[in-house]
Amino acid sequence: MKLLLTTVPGLEFIVREELAELLGQVETAYTPLSGRVFAEIEEPLARILSMRSIENVRLILGEGDTLRATAEASLDAMKELSKGLKTFAVRAERVTKEAPFTSLDLARDLGTLLSEKLGLQVQLDVPDIVFYAEYEMGTYRVGVDLTPFSSLRDRPxxxxxxxxxLNPIIAYAMCRLAGSTGMLVDPFCGSGTIVLECLSLNTHREAICADISVASLLGARENALAVGLTPHLYAQDVASPALRENVAVNAIVTNPPFGLRERPVGGLERVYAALFSLAEKVLAEGGRLVVLTPHRELIQRFSRLNAEKCIEINEGGLTSWIYVFSKA
Known part of the structure; x- marks a missing residue:
C-alpha cells in the first residue's frame, strides 16, 4: 500500500523515524518542509492510525499524467472499497499552485467521473466514503482519505x-528531541500540551508544568485528569522558579510566548534571559533544553549552552525553529 502522510512542514523526518520504530524498515520519500511523507507499507492500517507525528492519512490507489486515466485505472480498487456503500464525497488538493485549475475543479471532475462509474450519490455532509485527488508537478493521484472527519493531531x-x-504534533517532536530522561520541566506550560505528550510517551518519569497564569494551570489540570496523568503544577514566573536546588532536571521542553497573541510579562527579552538562566541553574549534566521560537535573535543573544540542533518548521504560514541545547 502506498500512503500519503501529512504532518507539520519541517517534521517529515520525525514521521520517518516513528514509522521505522512502528513497522521496521519502511520505504519513505519526502521533500523537506513539504509536510508530506509517502510511505510504502504492508502492515495493517490500524497501526498507522496510532501514530502521533501525523495529521492525516490518504491511501493512494493510482498515479498518472491525467486525472481521468488515473481514476479509471483505479476503479477496481475504488469499487472494492466502496462495496455496499451509498454516498461519497471528494477531497482534493492542488499541491502545485501554478496549475491552471483549482482544488474545487479537481474535486468536481473526479466526483463526476466516480458518480458515473460507481453509482454512488454525492453527499458532502456525512458521506460513507471520502475519495481523494491531488495534482503535484504534472502528476495526478487518486485514492481514499482515511482520516476525513478529524485530524490525528486531536488528542483525547x-x-x-x-x-x-501548541500543535500536539510539534510537542510530540520536541519530546522526542529531548530524549528519554527522568524529570521534565515546562516553565510556560499553558494547557499542558508538551508535558502531557511527554508523559503519554513515557519519555519522562516525572514532569513539572509551570505557568504564570493560574487559569492556564487549571486548564492543564483538567486536561491531565482527563487521561489519568499527574504532572506537578506550579503557578510561577519563569524568573522566580519554585524549584528546589536539589531537584535534578533532565530536560526543559518549552514553547515561550511568541509575543503575537499574548504579550509576556516584562517583555520577550526578560522571558528569554530568564529561561536560559533557569536552564543553566537547574539542568543536570547532559540535560537538554528544547525550545520552540520564531525569535532566533533572542536565542543567539541569551544562549550559553551547547547548540545541538536547529530545525525549521512552518505552521499556518509562520516560520519558527526548534532548538535543542545540552548542558555539558
Missing amino acids: YRRWIHRSA
Whole structure:
C-alpha cells in the first residue's frame, strides 16, 4: 500500500523515524518542509492510525499524467472499497499552485467521473466514503482519505484549549528531541500540551508544568485528569522558579510566548534571559533544553549552552525553529 502522510512542514523526518520504530524498515520519500511523507507499507492500517507525528492519512490507489486515466485505472480498487456503500464525497488538493485549475475543479471532475462509474450519490455532509485527488508537478493521484472527519493531531486530553495552544504534533517532536530522561520541566506550560505528550510517551518519569497564569494551570489540570496523568503544577514566573536546588532536571521542553497573541510579562527579552538562566541553574549534566521560537535573535543573544540542533518548521504560514541545547 502506498500512503500519503501529512504532518507539520519541517517534521517529515520525525514521521520517518516513528514509522521505522512502528513497522521496521519502511520505504519513505519526502521533500523537506513539504509536510508530506509517502510511505510504502504492508502492515495493517490500524497501526498507522496510532501514530502521533501525523495529521492525516490518504491511501493512494493510482498515479498518472491525467486525472481521468488515473481514476479509471483505479476503479477496481475504488469499487472494492466502496462495496455496499451509498454516498461519497471528494477531497482534493492542488499541491502545485501554478496549475491552471483549482482544488474545487479537481474535486468536481473526479466526483463526476466516480458518480458515473460507481453509482454512488454525492453527499458532502456525512458521506460513507471520502475519495481523494491531488495534482503535484504534472502528476495526478487518486485514492481514499482515511482520516476525513478529524485530524490525528486531536488528542483525547485536549478538554481545555489555550488560545495560543501548541500543535500536539510539534510537542510530540520536541519530546522526542529531548530524549528519554527522568524529570521534565515546562516553565510556560499553558494547557499542558508538551508535558502531557511527554508523559503519554513515557519519555519522562516525572514532569513539572509551570505557568504564570493560574487559569492556564487549571486548564492543564483538567486536561491531565482527563487521561489519568499527574504532572506537578506550579503557578510561577519563569524568573522566580519554585524549584528546589536539589531537584535534578533532565530536560526543559518549552514553547515561550511568541509575543503575537499574548504579550509576556516584562517583555520577550526578560522571558528569554530568564529561561536560559533557569536552564543553566537547574539542568543536570547532559540535560537538554528544547525550545520552540520564531525569535532566533533572542536565542543567539541569551544562549550559553551547547547548540545541538536547529530545525525549521512552518505552521499556518509562520516560520519558527526548534532548538535543542545540552548542558555539558
